[in-house]
Amino acid sequence: EWKGWNIHVPDYPVSVAMDDFIAKASEVTGGAVSGKTFHGGVLGSQPDAITQMQIGGINYAVFNMGPMGPIVPETNVLSLPFIFKDMDHMHRVMDGAFGDKLGEAMAAKGLVPLAWYDSGARSFYNSQKPINTPSDLDGMKFRVMNNELFVGMVEALGGNATPMAFSEVYQSLKTGVVDGAENNWPSYESTNHYEVAGYYSLSQHLILPECLCVSKASWDQLSAEDQAKVRKVARDSADLQRKLWADRAKASQAKVLESGVKFNEIADKAPFQDAMSAVYTAAIAKTPELEQLIADIKAVD
Amino acid sequence: MTDIPPVTRNVDRLLGWVAQICTWISGLCLVTLVATFGWLVFGRYVLNSTPTWVEQLSLLMIVTITFLSSAVGVHEKSHLSVDILPGLLPPELRRWVHVLIYATLFGFGLVMMVNAYGLVRFTWAQRIPLLDIPEGVRSIPMTVSGGLIMLFSVGNTLRALTGPLEDDLPPVIEQDELLPDADALKKDLM
Amino acid sequence: MGLAILLGLFALSITFGLPVAYAIGLSAVAAFAYEGLPLLIAFQRIVSGVSVFSLLAIPFFIFAGELMLHGGIAARLVRLASSAVGWMRGGLGQVNVFSSMLFGGISGSAVADVSALGSLLIPVMKEKGYEDDYAVNVTVTSSIAGILIPPSHNMILFVVAAGGGLSVSKLFIAGIIPGVLMCLGLAVAARWVAIRRNYPVEEFAGWNVIAMATVAAIPGLFTAVIIVGGALSGVFTVTESGAIGAIYAIAVTTLAYRSLSLADFWTAVIRSVKTTGMVMILVACASAFGYMLAFYQVPAKLATALFWLSDNPIVILLVMNLMLLVLGMIMDMAALILICTPIFLPVAVGLGMDPIQFGVMMMMNLGLGLCTPPVGACLFVGCAIGGVPIERAVRTIWPFYFAILVALMLVTFIPAISTLLPGLID
Ligand code: NA
Ligand code: NA
Numbered sequence: 001e002w003k004g005w006n007i008h009v010p011d012y013p014v015s016v017a018m019d020d021f022i023a024k025a026s027e028v029t030g031g032a033v034s035g036k037t038f039h040g041g042v043l044g045s046q047p048d049a050i051t052q053m054q055i056g057g058i059n060y061a062v063f064n065m066g067p068m069g070p071i072v073p074e075t076n077v078l079s080l081p082f083i084f085k086d087m088d089h090m091h092r093v094m095d096g097a098f099g100d101k102l103g104e105a106m107a108a109k110g111l112v113p114l115a116w117y118d119s120g121a122r123s124f125y126n127s128q129k130p131i132n133t134p135s136d137l138d139g140m141k142f143r144v145m146n147n148e149l150f151v152g153m154v155e156a157l158g159g160n161a162t163p164m165a166f167s168e169v170y171q172s173l174k175t176g177v178v179d180g181a182e183n184n185w186p187s188y189e190s191t192n193h194y195e196v197a198g199y200y201s202l203s204q205h206l207i208l209p210e211c212l213c214v215s216k217a218s219w220d221q222l223s224a225e226d227q228a229k230v231r232k233v234a235r236d237s238a239d240l241q242r243k244l245w246a247d248r249a250k251a252s253q254a255k256v257l258e259s260g261v262k263f264n265e266i267a268d269k270a271p272f273q274d275a276m277s278a279v280y281t282a283a284i285a286k287t288p289e290l291e292q293l294i295a296d297i298k299a300v301d
Numbered sequence: 302m303t304d305i306p307p308v309t310r311n312v313d314r315l316l317g318w319v320a321q322i323c324t325w326i327s328g329l330c331l332v333t334l335v336a337t338f339g340w341l342v343f344g345r346y347v348l349n350s351t352p353t354w355v356e357q358l359s360l361l362m363i364v365t366i367t368f369l370s371s372a373v374g375v376h377e378k379s380h381l382s383v384d385i386l387p388g389l390l391p392p393e394l395r396r397w398v399h400v401l402i403y404a405t406l407f408g409f410g411l412v413m414m415v416n417a418y419g420l421v422r423f424t425w426a427q428r429i430p431l432l433d434i435p436e437g438v439r440s441i442p443m444t445v446s447g448g449l450i451m452l453f454s455v456g457n458t459l460r461a462l463t464g465p466l467e468d469d470l471p472p473v474i475e476q477d478e479l480l481p482d483a484d485a486l487k488k489d490l491m
Numbered sequence: 492m493g494l495a496i497l498l499g500l501f502a503l504s505i506t507f508g509l510p511v512a513y514a515i516g517l518s519a520v521a522a523f524a525y526e527g528l529p530l531l532i533a534f535q536r537i538v539s540g541v542s543v544f545s546l547l548a549i550p551f552f553i554f555a556g557e558l559m560l561h562g563g564i565a566a567r568l569v570r571l572a573s574s575a576v577g578w579m580r581g582g583l584g585q586v587n588v589f590s591s592m593l594f595g596g597i598s599g600s601a602v603a604d605v606s607a608l609g610s611l612l613i614p615v616m617k618e619k620g621y622e623d624d625y626a627v628n629v630t631v632t633s634s635i636a637g638i639l640i641p642p643s644h645n646m647i648l649f650v651v652a653a654g655g656g657l658s659v660s661k662l663f664i665a666g667i668i669p670g671v672l673m674c675l676g677l678a679v680a681a682r683w684v685a686i687r688r689n690y691p692v693e694e695f696a697g698w699n700v701i702a703m704a705t706v707a708a709i710p711g712l713f714t715a716v717i718i719v720g721g722a723l724s725g726v727f728t729v730t731e732s733g734a735i736g737a738i739y740a741i742a743v744t745t746l747a748y749r750s751l752s753l754a755d756f757w758t759a760v761i762r763s764v765k766t767t768g769m770v771m772i773l774v775a776c777a778s779a780f781g782y783m784l785a786f787y788q789v790p791a792k793l794a795t796a797l798f799w800l801s802d803n804p805i806v807i808l809l810v811m812n813l814m815l816l817v818l819g820m821i822m823d824m825a826a827l828i829l830i831c832t833p834i835f836l837p838v839a840v841g842l843g844m845d846p847i848q849f850g851v852m853m854m855m856n857l858g859l860g861l862c863t864p865p866v867g868a869c870l871f872v873g874c875a876i877g878g879v880p881i882e883r884a885v886r887t888i889w890p891f892y893f894a895i896l897v898a899l900m901l902v903t904f905i906p907a908i909s910t911l912l913p914g915l916i917d
Contacts, residue, residue: 040654042785042833048539051424057532070428070436139349146430151353162351163431165544168728171658175725177345327764328757331550338551338734342727360542363767366550367541367775370768371512380510380769381823381868387508402509409517416534423531443538 002035002059002218005049010039013248014062014117014210017241021212022060024233029226035059047071054110059218062117064210066145074105076283077293081153082273084207084297087121091242093300094209101296106211112219113211114234118245121204125188126180127173130264131201134158134271143169143181148286152279153205157272173197182206186245189252194261202265203272212237309463316456320376323369323449330362357432364439368446375406376453399461407454414447494787497522497780511823512769515830516776522783533779540778541771544730545651545659549644550767551733555714555740556603557759557766562744562751564711565607568593571704578695581685583616584629585678591633592674593712595640601824601861603766604634605869609876621690623877627884631873632891633677635858638824639670639851642718642733648774648825649850652832657846659729660722661913665847669855669902669909676894684890710747714740723916770825777829790834797838804842808903811835812856819860823868827857848902851909855899859892 004022008015018037026034043049043058046067052058069076077083084090093099094116103113124131126140137159144150146163154161162178172178174196181193182205188194212234222230257263266272284290341355374380387398417440425437501518505511516537523533559565572589579585590608609630616626638645641663650657717739721732744751751759784790797807815835818827832853839849861869864881874881902908 038785043782044536044539048535051535052532055423055529055531055535057528067430070430141345141351146357148431148433151431160345160349160351161353162345163353163356164728165356168544168730171660171722172725172728175723177725177728177731324761324764327768328760331554331760331764331767334547334550335554335734335737338547338731339738342731342735356544359547360544363547363550363771364538364542366764366767367771368768370764371772374765374769374772375510377765379765380512380772382505382508382510386506398507402507405504405509405517406513409513409520412520412530413516413534413537416530417538419531420534420538439542440534440538443534 002033003043003057004035004037005041005043005052005058005061006037006039007041007046007049007064008039013241013244015039016244017117017237018060018062018212020240021234021237024236025230028229028233029222032222032226033230050111053213053215056215056217058215060212060214062210062212063111064119065208066147066150066206068106069147069149072106072109072111073287074102074289074293076149076287077102077290077297078208079147079149079206080280080283080290080294081149081205081276082269083294086204087118087207089300090207090209091116093297096300098293098296098300102293106213107216110216111211111213112216113213114231115212115238117210117212117238117241119208119210120184120186120245120249122182122184122206122208123201123203124180124182124205125193125197125200127176127197128179128199130199130262131203132264132266133268134275140179141177143172143178149279149283152282153276156275156278169193170196185249185252185256189256194256194259198261200256200261200263202263203269205272306463309459312456312459316376316453319449319452320373323373327366327370327373330366334359334362353431357429361429361432361439365442368442369449372446372449372453375450376456378457396461400458403454403458403461407451407458410447410450410454412447413450414444417441417443417447493522493525493783494789496525497783497787501780505822511826512772512776515773515780515826519776519779519783522786523779526783526786528786533782536779536782537775540775543651545647546771546774548642548647548659548730548733549770550763551730551737552642552644552647552718553766553770554759554763555642555718555733555737557763558737558740558744558751558756559711559714560603560607561755561759562711562740563748564708564714564744565594565611567704567708567711569608569611571701571708574696574701574704577693580682580692581621581688581690582693583612583619583621584625584681584685584690587612587616587626587629588633588674588678588681591630591636592640592671593708595636595638595670601634601637601858602868602872604637605630605872606876608634609873613873613877617877619691622688623879624884624887625684625688625690627873627877627879628888628891629677629681630877631862631867631869631884632888632895633674634869634873635855635861635895636670636674638854638858639666639673641666642715642736643854644770645824645828645854645857646850647729648770648828649832649853651774652829653836653846653850654833657850658913660719661916662847662850663719664723664912664916665851665909666854667912669851669898672901672908673855673895673898676898677891680890680894684887710743714743773823773825774829777826780830781833784830784833790837793834794838794841805904807838807842808844811838812852812899812903815853815856816860819857820863820867822860824857824861827860828853845906845910847913848906848909852899852902855895855902859895859899862888862892862895 004018006015006018022035022037046063049058049061050063050071053061065075065078069079099116106113128140131137134157137157141160141162142154143164144154144161151161151163164172169181170191170193173193180197337355337359341352345351387395390398420440421437421444425435427436429436497518500521501514504514504517520530520533523530569590572586572593576585576589591604594604594608613626613630617623646662647659650659650662714736718732718736721727721735722729727735801807836846836849840846861867864885870881874884
């Protein structure tokens with residue numbers, strides 16, 4: 001009986017797809033694989049869950065690739081701002097040879113990625129003004145995830161990067177401890193951040209995939225035949241998740257726009273991208289493998 | 302107190318020092334915590350540049366305080382416990398229930414130390430973001446705590462076996478220790 | 492079977508007197524072992540359980556409270572209470588309740604309230620001809636105000652146990668009306684007993700005495716204003732406001748009151764880390780215990796059982812209150828918040844209850860547990876200070892229990908009592 005970890009509430013696109021995955025996997029393997037997904041993060045935070053998968057307490061999970069960097073440094077390539085041109089580009093890269101290559105680096109750490117899920121594109125939002133150029137961020141306090149790359153990104157754009165626990169962000173936005181944050185449409189909506197930070201600027205600086213992973217130990221116990229079948233249903237679940245995600249993103253966008261959120265596209269993203277060269281340089285200096293991986297991604301059209 | 306054997310008294314004194322050191326380290330962590338948060342607020346509003354290391358560092362501090370001072374709690378027997386059964390037992394039997402409790406705590410301390418050390422090693426290759434030190438550092442206080450619990454349990458067992466029975470009773474609340482100017486106030490109210 | 496090991500070993504080890512925190516940890520580890528789960532994960536849960544940002548507010552609140560105690564604030568609050576309500580029948584009983592209400596705004600801890608105010612007021616009351624059981628009863632029951640009136644570290648535990656997503660500041664101000672309401676009930680109970688026992692009346696001290704006492708107490712009371720107001724206004728996060736509150740407390744006790752020596756300061760630090768260690772090791776071990784509760788799907792099973800029992804919300808709420816009361820009688824508050832919140836909160840929310848209202852209800856309910864035998868930390872400390880056997884104190888405590896129960900029922904069935912103030916800051 002496999003144990004699945006998931007951070008999201010049961011009706012989220014990821015959650016539906018995970019339940020679909022484990023049900024289908026049980027079907028196609030004739031019960032060789034079966035399990036239950038524990039939704040809502042009841043088994044711990046994502047970094048803890050990754051460790052649990054490595055130790056052997058959790059058998060499958062969907063992990064966001066943002067906090068994967070401290071464990072598999074190569075995956076930091078996905079956290080580089082503007083690394084992907086758009087969602088479709090990300091799909092082409094991750095579903096192709098590059099995804100397999102990155103998968104090998106993860107498998108070496110005990111995590112076998114079977115398919116790549118969507119978590120949309122993250123953009124900046126804030127309570128002050130629309131953002132059109134990097135200088136609009138000057139002096140503004142932006143909450144970022146706990147990762148040097150995101151701190152570096154906001155600092156390179158002239159903002160005041162404020163790492164902060166997710167649970168504190170709503171109150172901090174509301175009361176002005178921070179001016180803004182960055183996330184995708186569904187998170188912006190479901191966390192109610194749109195109520196307190198009413199300017200959403202479509203920077204799409206991060207297109208972070210999530211991965212449906214199985215622990216190396218559980219994976220190696222399956223016959224090659226079962227592995228192929230499970231991988232197939234995993235890919236199918238990714239198709240389902242991407243479709244559900246797209247619907248969800250559209251619905252969330254519609255909901256927040258209806259509530260009066262001021263939304264703007266950014267006409268020229270080049271100045272933002274140019275400002276990132278320092279972030280890239282620093283990342284490569286720390287993890288030299290990234291240079292080749294960046295080139296690999298750029299090579300995919 | 303004359304019938305406490307010298308061995309017990311010396312061990313007690315030694316463990317008292319160990320506990321004292323742990324308490325001081327915890328105290329320094331608390332002072333550091335308060336100071337870094339003052340610095341955080343100062344940085345955000347005055348320097349307009351939020352120190353990014355405060356959050357992760359403060360988590361290490363609170364972990365240190367938790368595991369060191371909870372181990373000290375074993376030495377000082379200040380942990381919350383229920384004591385329904387021991388209170389009903391005749392004194393001689395109560396002595397052995399206490400020994401059983403300390404033996405259990407010793408075992409828990411051992412399992413804690415071994416597994417916490419396992420975590421230190423397992424997560425050593427990971428990095429704590431924004432501090433850039435090994436994730437394994439986070440589990441060091443728990444490892445130490447496991448060892449301390451074992452050590453203090455041995456001391457408590459020794460006390461329970463060789464000391465007078467009263468020594469095992471919960472400490473008497475020291476009145477007025479909290480309020481420096483209580484006497485003056487009492488006179489006012491009288 | 493695994494669940495039986497988890498709960499059975501826990502019950503067995505606390506009965507034998509194993510410290511509650513380690514009893515929780517031990518039974519969780521045993522369940523991990525029984526299920527063949529790696530023990531490394533149990534200890535990962537234990538260390539991760541305290542590696543949580545929101546929990547940092549706890550040592551800060553405790554520290555701020557200790558600083559104010561050692562800096563002489565408690566004494567000033569009692570003076571204010573004494574001048575304001577001491578002239579009523581059974582005046583010192585009223586002073587006791589009113590002091591706890593004021594003190595609640597500084598100390599987040601009921602036990603600190605009992606030991607600080609009790610060691611001051613119980614001897615004075617005895618001296619003045621109040622029976623010792625009355626002195627202990629009033630002191631012990633009114634100490635619950637410290638949990639309800641902000642800041643309160645138990646409310647932080649609730650927010651953490653609820654899985655984040657709740658606003659600490661909202662929960663804080665939600666406790667104010669219920670806390671005051673409960674104190675009013677206790678004041679009525681104290682007066683009722685005082686009349687029956689014909690306790691003395693003091694002379695009215697005069698308005699200028701009240702004014703002077705108020706002025707003297709204000710800088711101390713302002714600590715609570717900084718902590719709660721700082722977070723509400725958004726100058727600081729809740730965690731930061733705890734630290735700023737502590738820094739303010741250092742400033743006011745050294746500069747305004749000039750009563751905090753370096754030795755007092757270090758005493759406050761040492762006492763704070765000891766209290767913090769005891770609370771946080773509970774949080775740590777409860778995290779491993781909670782993992783196994785989730786593993787056995789206890790929350791879902793209990794919800795099913797409750798709804799099987801009845802589909803009447805009033806009955807379910809009463810049953811939940813009863814279960815919390817019984818558990819509160821035999822177990823410590825912090826541990827119960829951490830274990831019961833994930834189990835009961837979804838049921839309450841399923842009934843359409845506001846999580847904030849549920850939190851206040853739970854605080855008051857478990858607070859009552861601190862004043863009941865066989866396991867009640869406040870009752871124990873109060874009886875130890877008063878030199879009263881627990882049996883004797885409990886024999887005459889029922890008017891006070893009754894007052895708290897009435898307040899608890901009001902909080903349970905009238906949402907506005909807890910949701911009115913938080914609604915205003917939206
Ligand atoms: Na309080
Ligand atoms: Na009181």
